[in-house]
Amino acid sequence: MTGSAPHGGRRRRSSAPHRAGLSSRDSLAGGEPSAASDADQHEAARAIVLRQLAASAKSRRQLEEKLAARDIPAGVAHEVLDRFEEVNLVDDRAFAAMFVRSRAETRRLSRSALRRELSQRGITGDLAEEALAQRSDEDEARDAHELVRKKLPAQVDPGDRKEYEKLTRRLVSMLGRKGYPPGTAFAVVKAELSAPGSVTDTDGAAADTMGAEVWDTP
Template structure:
């Protein structure tokens, strides 16, 4: 069983132990007779969010804030979810890095930014990013370039080769790869493609 599967299985087992309402209190006339329990409302929101997909604690905090759940209530509810391992930023970060690296081929710097947006920084983020090596990044960069390389590229056309080079280097840059690595990968793949053109390194971020 993969680590991702084990994490999801653990979430399901913990959810079975954590007894909260399936839905928040009813709206309308029925709600007028009973003052909504803020903790129950918060638990219902968090459970729905986690059922849809794994979330970091910050993402859940933001969702609760959007629903006007008082901060004190949100923190108490999320603390309890952490106690039963339904909210686990370390496991979430590791799973997130594997998934995004596999599906998007993002570099570690891009993954670090995305983790930060989800409230995961410092040791937790760096531990998750250790799954990715320099060799992994280089291999993924080559794969990305091969997929985007025009099959009809005229390698004897200097202008066309330079245009394709800039486009491919920019594509890698948007995924977080540094210019030096991006240019080196593109140059090697062009060479493999049959280009004998001895081109100089162009501006990788034209118009920036």
């Protein structure tokens, strides 16, 4: 009979990964499946979460946002993420501790900046403070001094007040972007500019005379 599909011919599969030509495993290496039926939605959500975690560690909030962006219903996302938490593949406490260590090491951020970045990822309250407790005042002071030393030019003429003040503004602003408060930033910059063997051995008078408005200078 012409026009009819042969018996035993290929049938359309209903699962989202298969409709896209992907198995759950394939979806981790390629695109992400879209959701259809309830079973497909759960399978698609699991594949999305696995792919995201394979790329980098993420908080539950970040994964919720990824799932929402893929139109996974909130109820499905909640159930899938609960299961991932049960098997410790999603662990906000471990994520927060790792995040603080990594960002402090690679970017020398202050606890204030780290607290803000944790909050953006859904880590707040006691969980955030527990992770931030890894960092001490001494750690922050050491990192602030190191940041300034790395940015110091080879030499600055202490008699060139304009250049000296420009350098001070730049260094203080740099520390500000890392989350260090103005008082700490000015103290660290003054100490580094006044240190024996630094770019200048002056007493840091130029830094002393600079007003708080320097903090807002780009």
